[in-house]
Amino acid sequence: MTDSRCDSGSCERVAAQPLAIPRPAVEPWIAGAVDTVVGKVPVVKTSLKARDYVGSMKVRWNVRRMDYRVPPGLYAVGDPSAESPVLVSANYKLSFDRLRGAVEGRSAWLLVLDTKGVNVWCAAGKGTFGTDELVARVNSCLLERLVSHRKLVVPQLGAPGVSAPEVHRRCGFRVEYGPVRASDLPAFLDAGMKATPDMRRVRFGLWDRLVVAPVELTIGAKKAALIAASLVLLGGLGPNGYSMEGVRAVGLPSAALVLVSFVLASVLGPALLPWIPGRAFALKGAVLGVVVFACLATCGAPLGAGWLPALAWGLSIPAISSFVVMNFTGASTFTSQSGVLREMRVAVPLQIAAAALGAACWLAGLFVAGSHP
Amino acid sequence: MRYLEEAVTLGFDATRCNGCGLCVRVCPHAVFAMVEKRAVLADRGACIECGACAKNCEPSAISVRAGVGCAAGLLGSVLSRTEPTKASCGCSGESSGCC
Numbered sequence: 001m002t003d004s005r006c007d008s009g010s011c012e013r014v015a016a017q018p019l020a021i022p023r024p025a026v027e028p029w030i031a032g033a034v035d036t037v038v039g040k041v042p043v044v045k046t047s048l049k050a051r052d053y054v055g056s057m058k059v060r061w062n063v064r065r066m067d068y069r070v071p072p073g074l075y076a077v078g079d080p081s082a083e084s085p086v087l088v089s090a091n092y093k094l095s096f097d098r099l100r101g102a103v104e105g106r107s108a109w110l111l112v113l114d115t116k117g118v119n120v121w122c123a124a125g126k127g128t129f130g131t132d133e134l135v136a137r138v139n140s141c142l143l144e145r146l147v148s149h150r151k152l153v154v155p156q157l158g159a160p161g162v163s164a165p166e167v168h169r170r171c172g173f174r175v176e177y178g179p180v181r182a183s184d185l186p187a188f189l190d191a192g193m194k195a196t197p198d199m200r201r202v203r204f205g206l207w208d209r210l211v212v213a214p215v216e217l218t219i220g221a222k223k224a225a226l227i228a229a230s231l232v233l234l235g236g237l238g239p240n241g242y243s244m245e246g247v248r249a250v251g252l253p254s255a256a257l258v259l260v261s262f263v264l265a266s267v268l269g270p271a272l273l274p275w276i277p278g279r280a281f282a283l284k285g286a287v288l289g290v291v292v293f294a295c296l297a298t299c300g301a302p303l304g305a306g307w308l309p310a311l312a313w314g315l316s317i318p319a320i321s322s323f324v325v326m327n328f329t330g331a332s333t334f335t336s337q338s339g340v341l342r343e344m345r346v347a348v349p350l351q352i353a354a355a356a357l358g359a360a361c362w363l364a365g366l367f368v369a370g371s372h373p
Numbered sequence: 374m375r376y377l378e379e380a381v382t383l384g385f386d387a388t389r390c391n392g393c394g395l396c397v398r399v400c401p402h403a404v405f406a407m408v409e410k411r412a413v414l415a416d417r418g419a420c421i422e423c424g425a426c427a428k429n430c431e432p433s434a435i436s437v438r439a440g441v442g443c444a445a446g447l448l449g450s451v452l453s454r455t456e457p458t459k460a461s462c463g464c465s466g467e468s469s470g471c472c
Contacts, residue, residue: 125423125441159399159425160439177398195398202401204374219445274374281444330443334402336422337440337447339377344444 027070029100034076038142043076046104052097059094060211062218068093069117074141075100078107082148085189087178088134089155090115090123095182102182106189109147113137124161131163135170144172153178153185153193156200204333206271212331213270217263220324224262228255237366250366253302260301261317262324264292269325273332281335282347285325289318308365316358319351326351378418382438385414389434396426396435 028051031043059065072091077100078084086109089099096112113133115123123129138144138152154162156177164175179188179199188195235251236242269276269288276284293314297303303313326347329335383404390412396405397412405426406415412434424439450456 122441124425156399157401159429160423161428163428164395165429165431177395180401197403200398200401201403279375279377326444330441330445332442334374334419334421335376335442336381336420337442338380338382338422338438340442340444340447342377342380344447348448 029070029097034079036076036146038074038146041074041076041109043078044100044110046077046100046106048097048101052093056094056097060214062215065215066117070096070112072112072114072137074143074146075110075112076108077103077110078105080107080109082146084108084147085149085153085193086111086143086147086151086173087153087185088113088158090118090120090129090158092117092119092123095119098182099185102185106186109143111137111141111143111152120155121157121160124158127161129158130161131166131170134162134167138171138173150174151176151193153189155182156180156195157202202333204273208333209270209273213267213328216270216324216328216331217266220262220266220327224259224320228258231255231258231362234363234366237363239367239369246366250304254362257296257301257303257313257317258320260296261289261292261320265289265321265324268292269321269328270331273328280326280339280343280347281329281332282322282326282343282351285322286318288325289321290314292321293317304365306365306368308361308368312358312361312365314358315354315361319354319358322347322354323351375418376421381417381420382422382436383414383417383420384436385412386434386436387411387413389432391432391434393431395429399425399429401425 028049029045031045033040033042055068059068069091070093084107087099087103088111089095091112091114096110099110113123113129114137115128115133118126118128120129134152134154144150150173152167152173152175154164154175154177157180159177162175164177167173167175176193177195178185178193179195180202181199184195184199188199231254232247232251235249235254236244236247238246265285265288269281269285272288273284276287278284278287296313296317297310303309326344329340385405392407392410392412394407394412397403397407401423402416402419402421404414404416404420405412407413420437421442422437422439424437427433427435427437427439
């Protein structure tokens with residue numbers, strides 16, 4: 001039996017399906033349930049607890065970041081009626097927590113899309129926070145029976161995946177793009193669903209940059225550790241064959257240098273981003289790397305003696321730093337794909353060349369007496 | 374902060390604009406502005422090619438090669454020989470890690 005929705009004038013015939021209203025197992029963020037015309041809808045708490053904050057911190061440090069989600073579907077906040085607004089979100093728990101925390105003291109319906117546990121903006125870029133999923137969710141939750149209005153408040157950063165005109169055509173609901181930040185929702189709703197220009201701007205201040213840096217750090221750490229481990233082992237090589245003394249005196253300090261450079265680039269790159277010269281991130285990284293190398297050299301770091309190690313580290317540290325900061329483009333909010341492609345075409349070959357030459361000098365230095373520390 | 378502005382692929386055909394204002398509402402960097410009930414390009418260089426404006430423009434007045442400005446994702450797409458605009462950061466529910 002099909003259920004046609006002809007409110008908008010164009011029908012999207014939907015086969016009657018089981019209501020996709022979540023019935024999650026007992027969750028600490030569920031306050032209860034409310035009976036509605038479309039069935040029992042879970043009511044969520046609007047005050048965030050220590051557990052939620054700890055969860056947020058963990059994902060910021062990349063601990064099970066891809067597995068931090070809530071079941072998609074319909075939820076209630078406060079004591080909503082048929083006139084209450086419908087606020088759309090992704091099923092990444094961090095996004096969901098931001099939303100429910102923002103509407104404390106208010107009544108609303110929360111429509112959570114299945115974005116596979118990914119946040120709104122990334123999911124919109126991939127299309128999972130998109131027109132199809134939104135329309136399907138509106139239909140499967142029988143939203144047109146639940147609310148008397150036909151408005152959906154969609155986070156502005158969902159727009160790359162959502163076509164407001166198409167949503168209206170397909171399910172009769174009008175998309176109102178809400179503010180970028182959920183914290184601006186109360187002001188937005190109170191103003192009659194109007195956003196100030198400020199609510200529509202995305203920023204990338206120091207805190208914003210620092211907050212996304214740890215994920216990049218943990219992702220790159222595996223590669224850095226691998227390189228460091230290789231240097232420890234290779235350090236044993238010398239003109240007289242292999243020695244544990246070499247591993248200790250050369251391998252370990254070299255590994256430490258790689259790790260230190262990597263960490264410094266991963267933290268200082270994001271932190272100092274606006275103040276490092278250059279617009280291309282790879283260039284900023286290279287500049288940072290040169291400065292780090294200079295500082296390490298003057299601070300008596302175990303770089304070794306002579307021109308071979310100087311060249312080795314003078315090339316490798318900027319190469320590492322350039323690569324690390326270039327990868328920060330994905331976490332940033334103001335890079336275009338065309339720009340990133342342009343800088344990569346120049347930067348990546350240079351990074352490879354510098355790293356290869358640096359590595360060659362380092363290896364050569366193993367066989368030149370008095371080079372390494 | 375400004376990025377590599379000359380690389381931006383954003384195009385706007387003002388003759389097609391119907392003045393709905395959606396491009397102004399969805400843009401996170403105020404690339405468009407409304408002037409006398411029609412959209413104008415206010416800051417083309419700030420465009421990050423997210424595609425939100427083009428996606429929501431019913432008269433198709435806006436064109437852009439949308440994609441994610443992520444070096445790691447692009448490296449991944451080059452290594453796996455897929456289109457850059459299909460480059461995904463790899464952050465999906467199915468894969469365990471990123472890029």
